[in-house]
Amino acid sequence: MADPLIEIKDVHKVYRDSDPPVNALNGVDLSIEKNEFVCVVGPSGCGKTTLLNIIAGLESFDDGRVQMNGEDIIGPGPDRGVIFQQYALFPWMTVQRNIEYGMKFLRHENGAKYSRPEKKELAGYYIKMVNLEGFENAYPKALSGGMKQRVAIARGYAVNPKVLLMDEPFGALDAQTRAQLQEELLLTWEKEQKTCFFITHDVDEAVLLATRVIIMSARPGRIIDEVNIDLPYPRNQATKLVPEFIKHRNYIWDTVYKLYLEVRK
Ligand SMILES: Nc1ncnc2c1ncn2[C@@H]1O[C@H](COP(=O)(O)OP(=O)(O)O)[C@@H](O)[C@H]1O
Ligand SMILES: [Mg+2]
Structure with a gap:
């Protein structure tokens, strides 16, 4: 093994x-x-x-x-990406910014940081994955519990932890x-393992x-x-x-x- x-x-x-x-x-x-x-x-x-x-x-x-x-x-x-029960989103950041937050630690293979457009593109991919298109510029207080949890999940995935x-x-x-979130998580796991x-x-x-x-x-x-x-x-x-x-x-x-x-x- x-x-x-x-x-x-x-x-x-x-x-x-x-x-x-x-x-x-x-x-x-x-x-x-x-x-x-x-x-x-x-x-x-x-x-x-x-x-x-x-x-x-x-x-x-x-x-x-x-x-x-x-x-x-x-x-x-x-x-290691952690997703807590209580969303733990930054209330002063939009959905997009919340998801991009952890990306400041991401590095390309040559050691370079991710540029703004690269972060935006990557965040867009995960926003789509959790069905939050159209809410990129919303603040957490405007979202339902399920939507906030989707943002937290997207943020967890977006930093590409092992x-x-x-x-x-x-x-x-x-x-x-x-x-619904269980099924989304299952589909994501099947795709990304x-x-x-x-x-x-x-x-x-x-x-x-x-x-x-x-x-x-x-x-x-x-x-x-x-x-x-x-x-x-x-x-x-x-x-x-x-x-x-x-x-x-x-x-x-x-x-x-x-x-x-x-x-x-
Ligand atoms: N920071 C802490 N200080 C003291 N006791 C704690 C602390 N965190 C958890 N505990 C206690 O440790 C035990 C295990 O807690 P926890 O890991 O939260 O259990 P679970 O998540 O399975 O419900 C519980 O009895 C809890 O009260
Ligand atoms: Mg517990």
Whole structure:
């Protein structure tokens, strides 16, 4: 097997500032190959966001090792694009400018920065990808939740990271908008095969999007199970009626629900 793109080995994380300290991750092992779409599910508070932030380089950890392309992750970098649940757009910038923002870090092979027209052209490509043509000059406050999330997704793609890290990106949206964005994301993944690490509490969403679903136990978080999802593409909402989908969905749902009940005891 090829070297994994991301390798997480025996990672531990305690939040010591809390009283009492919170044992958030307790020995997490995970390898992610290039082009995988990994979805992470698990009970609330099990350490999903902590794990994502560690991969993003936004959070420290205690023991273990976290590597990308064989090198330790020591901070954030343009090889990892992060898409949060709450859009995190700059309100004073237009859609176009928000998407262009991260491009100041982009370089051509000869080291040259991207010119204004090049950035504009690239932003245009991603604006089209997320169906926001005509809204280039709009400000975030004039957009619906779904449109803002599209801008955040376009911004994540536009800096061409090796991996997209998404923390419940559709969690705050209504069901119809979520379904539409799921399908757009599936089409984009089929085309670009960008490696994705995607957190969700929605098991249907995980099975629909993922090539592999990771199940985390209640705090302190560990990976306790994983399921390969070999459903064919193209996938869309109708995929949810396929027996193979229902089988995976029921198994993962039962597993997560048992973990949830253990926490409630
Ligand atoms: N900055 C922090 N300081 C102290 N405790 C934290 C911090 N961030 C998260 N936690 C705690 O760590 C645990 C895991 O949190 P989190 O990674 O956000 O879980 P999840 O995303 O799975 O819901 C929770 O108990 C949470 O309260
Ligand atoms: Mg979270």
